Amino acid sequence: MPSFEESLKKLETIVDQLEKGDLSLEDSLKLFEEGVGLSAACKKELDEDEGKVQILMKQRDGSFKTAPFPTEERR
Numbered sequence: 478m479p480s481f482e483e484s485l486k487k488l489e490t491i492v493d494q495l496e497k498g499d500l501s502l503e504d505s506l507k508l509f510e511e512g513v514g515l516s517a518a519c520k521k522e523l524d525e526d527e528g529k530v531q532i533l534m535k536q537r538d539g540s541f542k543t544a545p546f547p548t549e550e551r552r
Contacts, residue, residue: 495508
């Protein structure tokens with residue numbers, strides 16, 4: 478299974494190829510389908526990793542506690 482970075486790089490390459498517009502319809506559809514799969518895999522990995530990310534929050538009493546990393550949805 479490719480790493481997140483490898484998948485993202487491949488996805489960028491696919492987008493570049495599709496944006497050029499010089500592929501046949503059949504080749505474009507194959508690349509688009511591959512890109513959708515890569516995008517879904519990257520999103521899944523990001524979602525899983527988001528749950529693991531924590532930050533330390535300093536309390537008023539000087540102690541620290543862990544809390545989920547704030548995302549746009551949680552702000």
